[in-house]
Amino acid sequence: MSTFQNLGLNKDLLQAISDLGFTTPSEVQEKAIPVLLQSETDLVALAQTGTGKTAAFGFPMLQKIDINSRTTQGLILSPTRELCLQITNEMKLYGKYCKGLNVVAIYGGASITEQAREVKRGAQIIVATPGRMKDMISRQMVDISKIQFSVLDEADEMLNMGFKEDITDILSYTPQDKSTWLFSATMPNEVASIAKNFMYNPQEITVGNKNESTAQVSHEYYLVNSRDRYLALKRLADANPDIFSVVFCRTKRDTQKVAEKLIEDGYNAGALHGDLSQNQRDLVMKAFRNNQIQMLVATDVAARGIDVDDITHVINYQLPDEIETYTHRSGRTGRAGKTGVSMVIVSKSEVRKIKSIERIIKKQFLKKDLPNGMDICEVQLMSLANKVHHTEVNHDIDNYLGKINTLFEDTTKDELIKKFFSVEFSRFYNYYQKAPDLNVSDSQGAGSHDTDDSVRYFINVGRKDGFDWMQLKDFLRAILELGQDDLFKVETKDSFSFFNTEKALKEKVLNFFTDFKHNGRFVNVEVSENRGSGKRRDRKRNGSKRSDKRSGSKNRAERRHSGGKSKSRRSKSNDFAASRPRRSRR
Numbered sequence: 001m002s003t004f005q006n007l008g009l010n011k012d013l014l015q016a017i018s019d020l021g022f023t024t025p026s027e028v029q030e031k032a033i034p035v036l037l038q039s040e041t042d043l044v045a046l047a048q049t050g051t052g053k054t055a056a057f058g059f060p061m062l063q064k065i066d067i068n069s070r071t072t073q074g075l076i077l078s079p080t081r082e083l084c085l086q087i088t089n090e091m092k093l094y095g096k097y098c099k100g101l102n103v104v105a106i107y108g109g110a111s112i113t114e115q116a117r118e119v120k121r122g123a124q125i126i127v128a129t130p131g132r133m134k135d136m137i138s139r140q141m142v143d144i145s146k147i148q149f150s151v152l153d154e155a156d157e158m159l160n161m162g163f164k165e166d167i168t169d170i171l172s173y174t175p176q177d178k179s180t181w182l183f184s185a186t187m188p189n190e191v192a193s194i195a196k197n198f199m200y201n202p203q204e205i206t207v208g209n210k211n212e213s214t215a216q217v218s219h220e221y222y223l224v225n226s227r228d229r230y231l232a233l234k235r236l237a238d239a240n241p242d243i244f245s246v247v248f249c250r251t252k253r254d255t256q257k258v259a260e261k262l263i264e265d266g267y268n269a270g271a272l273h274g275d276l277s278q279n280q281r282d283l284v285m286k287a288f289r290n291n292q293i294q295m296l297v298a299t300d301v302a303a304r305g306i307d308v309d310d311i312t313h314v315i316n317y318q319l320p321d322e323i324e325t326y327t328h329r330s331g332r333t334g335r336a337g338k339t340g341v342s343m344v345i346v347s348k349s350e351v352r353k354i355k356s357i358e359r360i361i362k363k364q365f366l367k368k369d370l371p372n373g374m375d376i377c378e379v380q381l382m383s384l385a386n387k388v389h390h391t392e393v394n395h396d397i398d399n400y401l402g403k404i405n406t407l408f409e410d411t412t413k414d415e416l417i418k419k420f421f422s423v424e425f426s427r428f429y430n431y432y433q434k435a436p437d438l439n440v441s442d443s444q445g446a447g448s449h450d451t452d453d454s455v456r457y458f459i460n461v462g463r464k465d466g467f468d469w470m471q472l473k474d475f476l477r478a479i480l481e482l483g484q485d486d487l488f489k490v491e492t493k494d495s496f497s498f499f500n501t502e503k504a505l506k507e508k509v510l511n512f513f514t515d516f517k518h519n520g521r522f523v524n525v526e527v528s529e530n531r532g533s534g535k536r537r538d539r540k541r542n543g544s545k546r547s548d549k550r551s552g553s554k555n556r557a558e559r560r561h562s563g564g565k566s567k568s569r570r571s572k573s574n575d576f577a578a579s580r581p582r583r584s585r586r
């Protein structure tokens with residue numbers, strides 16, 4: 001087994017490593033550090049967060065830069081502010097004995113002039129998010145024309161977030177002969193093309209299987225009707241009284257909604273998503289780190305920077321759009337040698353995704369039943385009993401003991417215990433004593449969406465209007481203010497589409513589209529004669545598979561909705577923006 005000593009690190013770094021309590025190099029450190037120390041090579045490393053990759057590029061960079069010079073020699077680009085601060089922090093810790101070292105973080109949402117001032121004082125290493133970096137370059141507040149090392153950290157995430165152009169732009173200000181070290185959890189084509197275009201003959205290292213789950217995490221799923229998703233979340237929380245968790249939602253809106261509901265229901269919860277101000281996000285993260293928040297409800301992007309080691313559970317309130325993202329989510333738990341559980345609340349229509357995830361993480365999910373009300377009561381009661389048992393006695397109470405003893409003179413110990421626990425416990429018991437079974441069995445006739453309770457609609461927008469099914473789903477959900485599961489079976493054709501909702505939402509949907517305009521065109525929605533998602537039936541209606549591509553082959557419904565026929569009904573314009581106040585009154 002290798003040691004930090006024989007990786008070739010200098011004594012200042014070894015001292016910091018010893019202070020940090022790192023005893024053995026992690027796999028990515030073992031593979032990357034000697035290569036980066038001994039050569040001027042470019043590097044592509046496939047490694048996830050939590051593998052020790054910051055030190056894998058950080059130690060060689062710290063050893064190779066000239067601390068006596070004030071010139072900026074190293075640039076580390078990272079996708080989020082949180083990650084940027086985290087890397088800066090780690091670099092400072094690793095370089096604590098490198099006298100004169102100045103590592104500066106550059107990120108949006110904080111004073112640009114203050115950051116420029118810090119850089120001006122002489123920063124050998126800059127850690128930056130791409131947007132703010134580009135901004136500072138254009139204002140000539142930084143000079144990266146002499147850097148020798150550039151790191152693209154979490155490259156897949158940066159590209160995912162749309163930073164490709166910014167990164168390309170930033171790199172064009174750096175010297176040709178620098179070394180570029182790219183770290184990424186996955187290697188989509190876009191990352192490969194960055195490696196190809198900006199790196200010269202890079203060495204490649206892979207740590208473990210890039211998407212494999214860590215051994216310490218077990219994976220469970222709970223099959224429920226989608227309308228019961230929130231109740232299921234509460235049961236999972238109640239069945240685990242000491243839970244310290246991240247709850248992942250797919251959108252910012254759902255994230256906020258779920259967190260608000262949890263808070264209303266008395267849980268220590270908080271929301272973390274991109275619509276919060278930086279200050280709000282900092283406060284939430286601080287409360288989470290201090291264990292004041294037990295359930296942090298977060299979007300995938302916002303959760304990237306969470307660096308908390310003792311998360312007990314990751315709860316997938318909804319599965320991510322990209323199933324690869326599941327690995328990132330579940331990797332938030334089971335860190336630093338601890339075990340963790342990744343739970344998925346899943347509806348019947350999504351259950352097939354579990355199989356695909358199993359193939360990616362190379363692990364099997366356990367299908368578990370949600371605990372019933374009485375199971376939860378028992379867990380809570382025993383948790384309370386344990387808490388009481390371990391509570392240190394507050395002797396300020398001694399003065400009142402006489403009075404209290406008189407009050408309970410005729411009460412036996414058993415009775416006293418029962419009374420005491422009833423005070424705390426009745427809330428749970430009352431809530432749960434008649435709680436229904438929320439579990440759906442695999443064989444049970446499909447989830448709520450596949451019953452006759454749904455309505456299929458025709459809408460006269462489609463791919464030509466720039467929608468794929470996912471974009472249309474998000475668009476419709478946003479304008480109609482519907483939840484994640486309220487809209488389903490979305491199918492886009494060239495110039496029209498179909499979607500379903502529960503019958504209960506029919507009026508809301510149809511009313512909304514009486515005078516709605518998108519990109520200057522009236523949008524019409526009608527109940528489709530075709531009830532299912534059945535592609536065959538939709539095709540039959542069109543005559544052939546390709547019929548919607550042919551000009552002049554609009555189906556009946558489409559003809560009804562296209563053109564200006566119905567304009568006479570609507571006198572005033574009501575486009576997306578204009579419709580907002582009306583919706584908010586609902």
Ligand code: AMP
Binds near residue numbers: 049
């Ligand atoms: P990273 O993948 O860089 O985000 O690192 C994850 C965590 O592991 C950080 O808190 C590091 O301080 C810690 N770490 C990095 N290298 C080691 C190591 N060799 N031994 C123990 N902990 C480490």
